[in-house]
Amino acid sequence: MFPQPTRGGPRTMASEVLDNRVVVVMGVSACGKTTVGRRLADRLGVPFLDADDLHSAANRAKMASGRPLSEADRRPWLAAVAEWIHTAADRSGGVLACSALRREYRELLRPPGADVWFLHLALDPAVALQRISARKGHFMPPELLDSQYRLLEPLGSDEPGAAVDASGSTEQTAEAALQALARSSPGPAAPIRPARP
Numbered sequence: 001m002f003p004q005p006t007r008g009g010p011r012t013m014a015s016e017v018l019d020n021r022v023v024v025v026m027g028v029s030a031c032g033k034t035t036v037g038r039r040l041a042d043r044l045g046v047p048f049l050d051a052d053d054l055h056s057a058a059n060r061a062k063m064a065s066g067r068p069l070s071e072a073d074r075r076p077w078l079a080a081v082a083e084w085i086h087t088a089a090d091r092s093g094g095v096l097a098c099s100a101l102r103r104e105y106r107e108l109l110r111p112p113g114a115d116v117w118f119l120h121l122a123l124d125p126a127v128a129l130q131r132i133s134a135r136k137g138h139f140m141p142p143e144l145l146d147s148q149y150r151l152l153e154p155l156g157s158d159e160p161g162a163a164v165d166a167s168g169s170t171e172q173t174a175e176a177a178l179q180a181l182a183r184s185s186p187g188p189a190a191p192i193r194p195a196r197p
Ligand SMILES: Nc1ncnc2c1ncn2[C@@H]1O[C@H](COP(=O)(O)OP(=O)(O)OP(=O)(O)O)[C@@H](O)[C@H]1O
Pocket: 027, 028, 029, 030, 031, 032, 033, 034, 035, 036, 052, 097, 099, 131, 132, 134, 135, 136, 140, 166, 167, 168, 169, 170, 171, 173
């Protein structure tokens, strides 16, 4: 089982900004999706999912061995991620970290009726390489980074979302993300929960 978006519960002022929107934090491996996504979910008071938690053992083993996933490997994974999005959109909204590298994958992550908004964490390949090389205890090896950049299709002007520079600190990136989200918000402007010291 994967973490389910919770039903009901107190809606924070900030979650009114989301108004059941689901934010997909996207980008290449090690751009900071999980780190920034968790922070955003915390600030907004909504559930968080790391889409890596929905990969099959076979997918993880394949990536760990230095082989990129095929389109067929990704299909059931993206379907499981879309199911989480569908549930989250029906409840309080949510934030998830998911590479969503190609437009075609992003289309699969937009269930009918769900308000899905993509946040692309844009990062220079050299910085991503430093981050992935320094990271400990993760299945994704640095040698797969090139394949991630080859697949990456930045957001089209007709896709819902925004790109932010992810080269600064986590806090700076999260702040830029919250501002972009507030500018595009479907709900009334409302204060965001203050950052923890
Ligand atoms: N703003 C930042 N500055 C420096 N290091 C960062 C920053 N954000 C994340 N990191 C570090 O970079 C590494 C990658 O971050 P993270 O795991 O959040 O990326 P990711 O996009 O979720 O990766 P993946 O898709 O491979 O799971 C981690 O070790 C994390 O601590």
